[in-house]
Amino acid sequence: MDKAKYRAMFLAEAAEHLQAMSEILLRLDNDPENRQEIDALFREAHSIKGMAATMEYQETARLAHRLEDDLDLCRKRGHISADEIDQMLAGVDLLEALLEDIKEDRPERNVDSYLQATGLSEQREVELQSSKTEVGGGLCSTNDPQPILVQIQLADTVPVPAPRLLVLLKRMGDFGTVLNSWPTQEQILTDKVNGRLLVQLRSHQPAEQIHAQLATYSEVEEISFPEHVASSNQDRSVLKGASVRVSTERLDHLINLTGELITTRYQLQNALKKRQWRDLDDGVGQLSQLVKNLHHQVLQVRMVSLQALFSRLSRTVHDLARTSGKKIELQTQGADIEIDRAIVEELVDPLTHMIRNAVDHGLKARESGTIRLKAWRDRDQVLVQVTDDGAGIDPEAIRQLARQRGLLTSSQVKALRDYDLYQLICQPGFSTSQAVTDISGRGVGMDVVKTTIEGIGGLVLIDSNLGEGTSITLKLPLSLAIIRVLLIESDGARMAIPIPRVIQAIEVSPTEIHSSGKQLMVYFQDAFIPLLSLRKMLNQPKKPQGGSISLVVSEVMGRRVGLVVDRLVGQQEVFVQRLSPPFDQIPGCHGGTILGDGQGIFLLDLQSLLERRKKAV
Amino acid sequence: MPGRVLIVDDALFMRNMLADIFTQAGWDVVAEAENGEQAVAMYRQHRPQLVTMDIVMPVMGGIEALKKILQMESEAKVVVCSALGQKHLILDAITSGARDFIVKPFQSEQVLEVAERVIST
Amino acid sequence: MNQLLPFVVGTETYALELIDIQEIVENLNIYPFPAAPEQISGAIAFHGRIVPVVNLPHLLGFNAESVCPRLIVLANKYGPFALAVDQLRPLIGMEKGFIKDDDSTLKQPYVRGVFAWREEMISLLDLKYVEAAIETACIS
Structure with missing residues (x-):
């Protein structure tokens, strides 16, 4: 087969499959039991394997085959764990690197280390076997002991937990084969630790013996053997938390900014010591610029x-x-x-x-x-x-x-x-x-x-x-967390409306108000739009008449409306906090935020407010 | 059961203190070295059951000495000693094959706990 | 030994276990929700977080007109949210098993058990019930 002829096509299509895989994996992170998604993921891996095998890209095919096998197990089990998602993402990254090799006409890199390091299939087989044993009673050979979980908690007083955990992790290796650990060795080496170590271990030694040996470490406060692999999910999430992937370039930006902040701190300390007010003033100016920049960069981390x-x-x-x-x-x-x-x-x-x-x-x-x-x-x-x-x-x-x-x-x-x-x-x-x-x-x-x-x-x-x-x-x-809002006032209470929901905020004079039956209208752009009183919607007392009328033109339930408010206060960027359930069900409210002066305000949800009124009527 | 130990540290004070701790607990301090180069030579000569190795030393540092000793004897039991702020050096040393570590300043029980555990495994 | 915080709602004295409580705050500004059921007074800005406040007298069906200035902020596992109550009492310690066999015909659904303390009957509030009642209030 003339490979060169198809190579570009293969690369383009494989890249598409990889994109889809990472997308699905990201979604599965939130919904790990979505069988359709797992099925879709399996099919993507399967497609890549088939294409790569046809093109005789051996390493790519081997890796895709492995992902396919692992996903087949997830499929049968009906869920995928957070760690498996991370390993899959690592696999997708490696596949991307392989495609790069193919594109650059280099020999494909070897995937042995990934295949060995993850050990997913192997470990999963054991899990499946163990479940079989429970059901069928001794179906599988017991040559290999079942993996157990060992959890170690260091005392709070241990001055440097990372090296201690590293020693303990290596010690675990003496007891048998370490299949997985949280944190991983890499995480320990980069000091991402919290005094706890959870290890999935395949060992011939009984738990009591392992316990006795670990107990000789005076830094260890607690040793436990969480029961089942499945039950470890909770521990994992405690150790793991939600994660995002960040490009090194962005991390470098953040590190540089932190460096500048430290420099500024010294400048400020110096200026303060010497009572040089001018320098102090410059320093504070610089600081606010840096903090603004840092805030921006941190938001960037969430951007894709x-x-x-x-x-x-x-x-x-x-x-x-x-x-x-x-x-x-x-x-x-x-x-x-x-x-x-x-x-x-x-x-x-x-x-x-x-x-x-x-x-x-x-x-x-x-x-x-x-x-x-x-x-x-x-x-x-x-x-x-x-x-x-x-x-x-x-x-x-x-x-x-x-x-x-x-x-x-x-x-x-x-x-x-x-x-x-x-x-x-x-x-x-x-x-x-x-x-x-x-x-x-x-x-x-x-x-x-x-x-x-x-x-x-x-x-x-x-x-x-x-x-x-x-x-x-x-x-x-741009971002769910930080949004620009229009602040308004109604019967003394301040509220916010997200700017994307605002078509325009205007002041009109009472002479511009028309009425059509009971409905008050105002001419906006090239049409009449109905007016709604926010005070009425919130069951607040009527506002005394007089002066110009403040309107927020928005779109509710497919129609433009003019929301009559007491006062348009201004625009501001706020960090939105979602309310915890069940408070997030309260109609009329999208969440809340705390303004710079410590005042708490809420984001108005006109849609649900109107729906509630409709229901009430 | 206490055994034979080689103490490596560039500070005489630290060597003396460690030697006292070990001797009082019944250990045999076979030699003391004040840099990595000496440590490798002494290890070759005495083949002790345990080495306590300072990490930051002149001439040849502890991590390099550790690697040389492990090349000579892959089962060598080396415990590194380091100050609190040198976490990365400790992690480096463990990755390079040190069995355990002691953080300065230390108490005699901590030293003996680590030493006894390391030679019994 | 169980540490308990007794408090007064309407005419009754209730208590919560200290382990369920994060902090007690008084006289904090309560910001009203734009359109909330009357059982939900609003929210406070508590350590940089928006924490909803539940008017406990209302929730338990007391016709209290009073604004309850004392707030019990519950532990984080409850969201968290705060309960507004009429009055707080000093902490008390009770031996384990302080709740007598619960006579279910006597007690209210939101009470886990009743115990005597210095010639007074105190009801241990059932937070699970409280949570369920809030949910009902928020959704309707």
Whole structure:
């Protein structure tokens, strides 16, 4: 076979599979019992193995085969542990390195050390055997003793725990084979320890004997043998915590900043000692700059590019094209835009859904079409847009349905601009409607998309031109933890609204208020929007009349509304704390934050507030 | 059962103190060395059951001496002694094959606990 | 020996085990939630964290008008959240097994057991019940 001819194709496709693997692994980290994901992961590994074997890339095939075997065991067991995920990620990294070797025309690196170091299959087999023994009674040979867990807790008073743990870990090796340890030797060497060591050990020595030998270390406060491998999960999580992968470049940035902070500290101390106020002033200025920078860099650690997500979506389009028999071109732009890892994870389902909708419905009657996936940054927001050049949404069909279903009155329908009409398709009542699905080709599941995006403080905007296509834009905060908010006041209480939810904050004079029946309206941009009183929504007393009226224009349940507040206070960046369950279920509240002056405030969730009012009525 | 020990430290005070601790507990202090080079030579000559090795020493440091001794005798039992702040050196030494470590300042019980455990395994 | 913190809610004296309590705070500013059920007073800024405050008299069905200024911040395993109570009493120590055989017909559902202390009956509050009641309040 002429390998060179296929090499580029192999590399591109294998890279896609690897992207998908790491994505799935990251998701499994939160949902380790998701069988579908484990199945999908297994299939990815299987695909890589098959391709690599065909291309006679031996090391790549061996490694992929190993991952496939390990995943097969996870599949049978129905879950994957956090450590297995880490080992899998390491395997994916190694596969990436192998692809790099192939790309650079180097001989593939040897994967023996990974295969030996992980020992996953071997160890898992033992686990499976032991479960068999329990069920069937002595089915397996007992040549190899079952692995046991040994946990050691050092006394708090041990001055340098890392070397002590290293000695103990090596000592464990004298008792038998150390299959795993938490922390690992590497972690101990880099001082990532907390006085505890958990070792998975295969030993011929009875536990009492191991206990007796470990007891000769006066630094050891407690020795225990946690029962089953499965029950060790809790201990593992204690030792491990959630982890993120950080590029060394970013770590270097952080280290450099810390270095500068130390220098600044000395400058400040010096200036203070000598009472040189000017130097002190300079130092404080420098310090605030550094702290700002440090804060930025720490946030960066959580940022990932949309690359992986986009390549996954390319895969979706690819598959959809194959199953539908359409010729679909996907254009992507802005895959290098970075956003908080947690947000990327939330985006997978909505975007997949939007793309599926675009193909299934937007391009329904077409042989071919183009889908554009575009991301860009606008100050502290990230926008992600899916556009198709399909049939578009017919506004008249929506008008008709809105009337039929009693969602809007005839006069409301007339007053609504086409643009505002499109937003209606995200309403649950609309989206489940088969009729609309057929006419507009959009509704299904858009309510779910909207709920997910709004749940992370974002906004869904739909625009369409009949016969030209549809575009759906997601407006997202850069980071879930730190967001910009608009502070407002209502009956003396301050509250915050996430900026991505704010279309505009304006002051209007009472003469600009119109009424339509009981409903007060105001003309905003090129349409009338209804006014809602925040005081009324919060059951607060009415505000005495007078002066100009402060409005926050936002979009709630698919419609633009003007929220009447007492006062617009200003914008600020805040660190959002989610409320612990069950308090996170309280309607009207997205979480809270503590302002610089120590004041606690809450993030308003207009959507759930309105839903609650509807329920009450 | 106490055995034969070689004490390596560049400070006379430390050597004397360690020698006292070991002698009083019934150990046989076969030799003392004040740098790594001497330590390797003395080990070759006396083949002690235990070596206590300071890490930071002139001429040849403790880790290098440890490696040379292990090349000579892979089962050699070397315990390193180091100050509290030299955690990385201790980790290095253990990775290089030291059996255990003692942190200065130490108490005699700690020294004897480590020494007795190391020669009995 | 079990260390207990007795406190007064309405007309009754209750107690919690000290092990379940993180801190006692008084006169902290309580920031009201935008739209919360009346059992949830709001939240305090407690060591840099937003900690919800539950009005215990309300939760237990007392028609208390009073603003309870004393807050018992529960241990982290409870979220944490704080319980607002009417009055605090000095700590008491009880021997293990201080709760007599519980006469389930007598006690309220939110009480784990009742014991006597200096001619007074004190009810040991059942935090599991409290948590469940909060959940009901938050969801409805």
